Structure formats: C-alpha cells, structure tokens
Amino acid sequence: MSVSPQTKGADVPVNQASARVAVVGSLNMDLVARAPRLPQPGExxxxxxxxxVPGGKGGNQAVAAARLGAQVAMIGCVGGDANGAQLRAGLEAxxxxxxxxxxxxxxPTGVALIIVDDGSQNSIVIVAGSNGEVTPATIARHEAVLAAAEVVVxxxxxxxxxxxxxLAAARRLGKTVVLNPAPAVGPLPAAWLALVDYLIPNELEAATLTGLPVRTPDEAAAAAAALRRAGARNVIITLGAQGVLAALGDAAPAHFAAPRVAAVDTTAAGDTFIGGFAAQLAQRAALDVAIRFAQRAAALSVTRAGAQPSIPSRAEVDAS
Structure with a gap:
C-alpha cells in the first residue's frame, strides 16, 4: 500500500532485499560542452x-536509485543505434x-544538448527521439514490473x-508513487495529483506549476501550500544551494539546509536527489532521514562533472 508520512526521526529498519524501485522515463545520450558562460541568442x-555521456532523467534516476541502495527496473525506449546500445549497456552495468x-x-535514441558554464549552471535542449514512443501500451505490456516494485518513479x-x-497503474497496484514534474510547462492535469504520493519539483518547476515566484524557502512554502490545496499529498521542492522545502501530510512545511560543497556541475543533482529519495522510501526509511540522505547524495554529485558519472554510491554517501 502507499507509504504515508512517517514520524520524523522514526527508526525504521532497512530491508534492501525488498527495496525495489521501478523507473518509467527517458533515456538520452547527453552531448555536453563546457564554456565560460551560457551563450546569448545568436551568439x-x-x-x-x-x-x-549517458543521461536522460529516467536513466539518471534509475542509476541513482541503483547506486544508492535499491534494486531497480527501467521502463523506457531507446533507438536501435549505437547510442541506444551504449545506454542499455550502462544500465546493465x-x-x-x-x-x-x-x-x-x-x-533514434533521444539526445540532450547541454552547455555548462563556469558557475556550474547549465542550459539544456532535449530531442525526445525514441522516448516519444513510450505509450500507454508500453506501460500495459510491462505492468508486472510495476507490480514487483515498492516505489514507482x-x-x-x-x-x-x-x-x-x-501513475494510474502504480496507484491501482498500491505502490508508492513519486513524480518529478520535469520539464514542467504549466500546471499538472487536475487528476494527476491524486495519483501521486510525493511530488518533487525544483524551484523553477514549482513556479511553473503554481504561477508563484519560488526564489526562497518561504516562497517555496507558499508554492507547496498551493500544490497541496490543488490535491498533492506531499510536496518536496528542491532549491539547489538553498536546500529543500518539504510539506508532508498535514505537518507544517520544514526547511532542510543544503550541505556546503564546491559545485562543479549541477546537471544531475535533481535526478540524484530523486533516485536517493526513492531508494530510501523503498527501504522504508523515515522521511527526514530519506530527505537528508538524498541531499547528501545530490551534494556529492555536483562536485563532479557529467550526469550519470557524477552520481555517488551508497558507501560514498554514508561516509559523507
């Protein structure tokens, strides 16, 4: 059954044998250029x-969940080309x-064109390719994968x-459902929020979903409140160096400060957080423990270049 917010700080035993996560999503080959700054139009x-390097939000989150302690299955689509073969081999590794x-x-396999500047900020253009061929029929063919999972992302x-x-299949099957609404282009369809246990946008996505500014933890709390009024059960807004704002169940919003690190590349930080959080949910960790663990994993990822190459292991996070 769906995981409800657990008591803060509760000591919940970890059972990695049952820590199963299914990720439904995209796989891209990332083409990454580093430049002094992001170019202006026409420049x-x-x-x-x-x-x-291998990427795509689905692939990144699957790799993060696997490295951070979960047994992971991937539902998606790649092209019958060299990029697709490389992405599959990377997941299998x-x-x-x-x-x-x-x-x-x-x-063809999806691609992402990424520019990273000297401030470690990035600009990304995605060409969906084979990701566009993931359909409801795809989900139906692989419902057994969802049924075997504890958490669906x-x-x-x-x-x-x-x-x-x-989302609908995972809810019907009684799974814990995590939705990372990225890329967000506007408010989510009203019926979707009832299917989701944990809605996890970043500050830009939260602003797009709500139409509210999200530049500070206080503004994030207001956006989270708006999303909860719209039907979201639990909202976790990632704020980069400003940490995380979590509005869980009926509790007051809580701010989790970010670990201090020297950032090199933020490309997969959000995906690392999602994967780490999902792995902790599948292991039945307390929610505050899961959030702090995911934060430490994301903080380690921004100290390294690349998407999947930057994602740390469970041992690295435990040692941090």
Missing amino acids: TLAGRTFAQ ERIDCAALEISTSA CQLETPPDSVHAA
Whole structure:
C-alpha cells in the first residue's frame, strides 16, 4: 500500500532485499560542452571541453536509485543505434533490470544538448527521439514490473499519456508513487495529483506549476501550500544551494539546509536527489532521514562533472 508520512526521526529498519524501485522515463545520450558562460541568442562561444555521456532523467534516476541502495527496473525506449546500445549497456552495468527497456525500429535514441558554464549552471535542449514512443501500451505490456516494485518513479520527458498511464497503474497496484514534474510547462492535469504520493519539483518547476515566484524557502512554502490545496499529498521542492522545502501530510512545511560543497556541475543533482529519495522510501526509511540522505547524495554529485558519472554510491554517501 502507499507509504504515508512517517514520524520524523522514526527508526525504521532497512530491508534492501525488498527495496525495489521501478523507473518509467527517458533515456538520452547527453552531448555536453563546457564554456565560460551560457551563450546569448545568436551568439557563438568557444567551448573548452566536450563529452558524450549517458543521461536522460529516467536513466539518471534509475542509476541513482541503483547506486544508492535499491534494486531497480527501467521502463523506457531507446533507438536501435549505437547510442541506444551504449545506454542499455550502462544500465546493465549498474545491475538495473532492462527487460522492459524496448528498442524502437523507427526513431533514434533521444539526445540532450547541454552547455555548462563556469558557475556550474547549465542550459539544456532535449530531442525526445525514441522516448516519444513510450505509450500507454508500453506501460500495459510491462505492468508486472510495476507490480514487483515498492516505489514507482516518473518524470515528464515521455509523452503525457504514458506518464498518466504509469501513475494510474502504480496507484491501482498500491505502490508508492513519486513524480518529478520535469520539464514542467504549466500546471499538472487536475487528476494527476491524486495519483501521486510525493511530488518533487525544483524551484523553477514549482513556479511553473503554481504561477508563484519560488526564489526562497518561504516562497517555496507558499508554492507547496498551493500544490497541496490543488490535491498533492506531499510536496518536496528542491532549491539547489538553498536546500529543500518539504510539506508532508498535514505537518507544517520544514526547511532542510543544503550541505556546503564546491559545485562543479549541477546537471544531475535533481535526478540524484530523486533516485536517493526513492531508494530510501523503498527501504522504508523515515522521511527526514530519506530527505537528508538524498541531499547528501545530490551534494556529492555536483562536485563532479557529467550526469550519470557524477552520481555517488551508497558507501560514498554514508561516509559523507
């Protein structure tokens, strides 16, 4: 059954044997250029370095959950090309179950064009490719994967009807449902919030979902309250260096300060937080413990370059 907010600080035993997470979402090959700053419209900048690394929010969150202690299955679609083969091999190297990772016969693997500046901020353009072929029928074919999971994680880089199908199936099956509403383009459909246990946007996504400014923890609390009035059960807004604002159940919003680190690249920080939080949920950790663990994992990830290469292991987080 769905996980409800647990008592803050409760000592809940961890059972990794049952810590199963299913991720439904995107897989992209990230094409990453580093430059002194982000270019202005019409401007050409000289870049410093270029790398091609596995990414996509779904893939990143699956890798994060796997490295951070969960047994993970991936539902998605790659192209029948070299990028798709590389992405699949990378997931399998993390011991992620790829039985539900389909191969498109008509679309290339998705790509993300990423520029990272000297301030570690990024600008990203995504071309969906085979991610656009994840459909409600895809979800139906692999419902057994959802049924075997404790926690189901979704994002918005696959078509909306497939996301809704995954959320609805996970709710019907009694799973704990996590939705990372990224990329957000406007308010979520009203019926979606009732299907989600934990809605986890960043500050920009929270602002897009609510139409409210989200620049500080206090503003994040107001946005979280608006999302709860709209039907969200639990809202966790990630605020980068300002930490996390959590509005859980009927409790007052709580602010969790971020660990202090020297940031190198923020590309997969949010995905690392989601994966770490999902892994902790599947292990039945207390919610404050899960949030702080996910924060430490995300903080370690921003000290390294790249998306999936930056995601730390459970041992690294435990030692931090």
